[in-house]
Every structure is written in C-alpha cells, then in structure tokens.
Amino acid sequence: MKQESLFVKSDEHQLHVRHIYQQEGGTPILMLHGTIENGKIFYTQSGKGLACYLAKQGFDVYVPDLRGKGLSIPTLHETTEHGQHEMIVADIPSLVKFVAEKTGKPMHVICHSWGGVVFCSSFARFPDLHSHVLKLVCFGTKRSVYRKTFNKFWKVDVLFNRIAPFLAKRKGFIDAVKLKFGADNETSRFLKECTYWVKINPWHDPVDQFEYGNAANSIEWPDTWHLTGVNDDLLGHIDDVKAFVEETNPAAKVSLLSKQAGNLKDYDHIDILTDANAVQDHFPELVSWLNK
Template sequence: MTNQESLFLSQGEHQLHLRHIWQKKGGTPIFMLHGAIENGLIFYTKKGKGLACYLAEQGFDVYVADLRGRGESTPRIDEHAVHGQFEAITEDIPLFINYIFKVTQQKINLVAHSWGGVLLASTLARFPIITQRVRSKTCFGTKRMVTVKSLEKMFKVNIVWNNLAPKLAKKKGFLDAKKHGIGSDNETAQSLADSVAWVKKSDWHDTTDGFDYSQAAKSVDWPPTWHFTGSKDKVLGHASDVNIFIQESNPKAKFTLLSKSSGNMQNYDHINILTHPNANVDHYPQLVKWLKSH
C-alpha cells in the first residue's frame, strides 16, 4: 500500500497543492501535471489507484500537482480569478519542479496528461536551465493545435471549446466546467482564452508577452521524451496532432500509438489511457522500464 500526503506551496495569495505518493523513501522523483478542465486526480485516487500510485509501487517518489485554483489548491477558481497560462508556465510549474528538486536532491521525471504537456514544454522552452533538473518527460494525449477534421472535432472544439465555453466564462466570470459537465475542474476566463488561441492553427507564441516558444524550443537540450496516445483518441489527442506538437517542440521524441492492432489490450481514448484497469498490465510496465533506463 502506498503512502500519501498533501503538501502546500505558497505562491502569492495562492496555496498550490502537491500530492506526495510513495512506498519507500529515496526513490527517483516523478512530477505529474494535469491538463485543462481537470486536476491531479486524473493520476491517482486516495484509495491507491491510478498511474501515480502504480509508479509509487514500483519504487518512484511521486508528486502530483494541482495548478492554482484547481483540485485542492486554494483559493478555488471563481469570478475573481484572473490568472492564465502565463502564471502556470512562468511561476507555478517552475515552483513545483524546483521544490521537488530541493527536497529530493535528484533529477526529476516529468509526466503530463493532455494540455499539461504543452504547459511543461513551454516552461522548459522558456527556462532551459530547468532541464538540468529533469531526467525525462512523458506525455499522454498531448497536442497543442487541433487540426484534424471531423464532426466530433467540430462539436467538441469549434462549437463547445472555442465558442460556447468563452461565452459561459464571460457570463459567469470563469468557466464552470464541472457544473456544465464538460470537465472535472474549472478554468479561469484567461486560461480558457489562452488555450483557445493555441488550439486553433496558430504560432506557439505567448498570448501575454509574445514570447516565441517555437523558436526557443529549437535550442533546448530536451530530456529523453516519450509521447503516448490512444487510437480511440480522435480529437483531443489525435495521433497526427500529437506528432505536429512533437515536431514543433522536440522532434527526437519517441511516439507510441496504443491500439489493439499494435498488440495492446485496448483502443484507448483521451481519458482511459490513464484510468483503464488494463493500463497497469498493458503500457504502464513499458513506461516503468523506460523510466528506470534513465
């Protein structure tokens, strides 16, 4: 059975939640970052399920973040929250990584789901010195732009995310994604606007200060990187869009499409790539072997 504790890091008036999960002390550290309209619970349950708990059982020292206002971080996102991606990229993620490095005195394996992988890559492109504290990077269903064309994409991205969600956010002051049943956590109006700008075919430039991430990425000494996505992930982490992001961030990254035709037990989608019971005996052991090789 794994041990769990909640840690809180101060960032201005924010208390950022970091869930620490371990079985033995002194293991190689792992930092896990969730995507948009979700929180750290995509990686763990308090009863010991999920990738974070699985990795802890394999001897890793795991830390799962809740970005500001999400999960158990406080204050919760409401109409007064004005932060966006800029604060996550330039303040929160560096704080988490530097804290973990300070307490463990070891290089860190980074693991992200969906949009969390874009935010992590943005932080490393912007502050390449942080890569000196990183051992590897693994992403599940991570894309920046959604370029695929389908009815599902038109509904989920064009209609809901790019048009309906900003209207809901403008009306209430933030995107109450939980109430509307479109996510497991909420987004500020600013972070929603930031992601909408990037999801459309666009340059990888910061919407706050114009920083050119795509140019900066070319000179980063990227850590060994592995991108997974599932064959049933037709919109939010489509294989073609994952590969577009690989090309604009780290072209040397490894890519794996999980599907029955490739010998996997499931055709995974955007969420069950991390939550399906078969993951523990399907792709998680491959990941552990790879992580231990670094």
C-alpha cells in the first residue's frame, strides 16, 4: 500500500490531500473529516484506519484536510477569517473536481460527523457535482442537536455554543489541540456558522442566505448510508441522525451499530472509525455495499 501527499488549490489555500492506494485504477473515494479534527481520523501512516482498509480492498482513496486543518496551507492564525461557508462553496467543489479530473471516474464520498453536513450542503447547492458522486456514506452525521439532556446542555449549549466562541473571538480561532478537546483547531467564524445550525435553525447559509433545505428537496440524491453508534449519545445520536436524513434523503439506509444489532461492540462517535473491531465488523459490510 502506498501513501503520498498532494495539494489542491482552493481560493488562496492549498488543501493537503492524502492519497492512499494499493494500485492505480480502483474506484476513487473522497473522505471528508468533521469538526475539530482533520483527515487523520481516517488513516495512520502505519496503515490503520478506514482509508487504509479501503485502499487494501482496491479503492483509490483521497483524504483531504479542509482549509486551515492538518497539513493544509496556510494554518490558522489570529487574522484567519474563513468559516464553513468557504468549505461548502470552494473547498468541496475543488476537491471533487480534483479527484474527478485525476482519475477520470465518478467517486464514492465518505464523511465523518460535520463533514457530512458540509458535503450535503455543497451537493445540494451545486448540481454539477451530482454526476461525479456514486454513493454517499456518513458516519455519525447530524446537523442539529434535538435531544435535551444534561450532557447536551453542558457540552453543546455551554462549552461549544458559548465558551468556545468566546475563546475563539479573543484569539481568532479556538485552540482545541492546546485545550485538549479536539485533534485540530477551528476559526471563530466557523464556530459561529456551525453553532447557528446546531441550535436548530433553518438549513440556510448564515453568510448569503442560500436555502439548502429547499435545494435538498429538489434534487436526486445518490444511494446513501448513514451509520452511527449506540454509545454516540450526543454528537451523532440516532434521533439527530434520522432528523438529518429527513432533511436530505429520506430513502437513505440507516444503521445503529451495537451488540444488540449483532456488532462486536457498542460504538461511539470516534471508535466507529478507529476501533480494531471495525475491520472485522462493519468495514467489510461497507465494502460490499459500495461494490454493489
């Protein structure tokens, strides 16, 4: 298996893309990470993770770091002003175009958490992306958090919606790595735009008011599979996942991974991708579904 770093231009940014493959010519897969993380949620240099597993099955895998994340250039600093709007209107179209032009083939798209929200937003907004996407897979993807629990109040309402934006406003970005509650950092504007949707507001763009909900209801979605873990009680709770499914593609397949459902363990928001059991558990089933 081979790994190489490529770079894709998006506005003034150079997006780092980890290209992972066993051999040339396989069906391409674009994998998009979520909030306060980067592409390494999908791979390690030693060959672990879903991206590496898929490459070993013959897929041609591309794992980007969205702007300001991972090895993308430039990194976040005090004057960084972009938010999720730029990811939706610039980064994702640039990445899809790059993979399509490099491989000459349509691709599968696999997302984790908020990566699924920004991808679905871009897909709904830009019809020229549709012909490039074969199937869509989302792990733990929700847009709004509807549940009312103490855990939600403390971690979402207080920490994410109030404290994090306050800290980010002082520095220009939230240093989640230094504060030890994330694998990567986020800009102040990203937090503001993301929080707007998490708070159960309409699915329209807080920057230019584009109506994603209306657009999503007027297009044909690719075959879609949403997976989440029974122990994901906040960031990808099954009820919130289903609510996002209703906003996008109500015909999508939805799976709750748990011992009760026959899985090897009760998965949560992160180990649904990183646990060693996944290689014998839902990863093979995912490959079968992609190859149908």
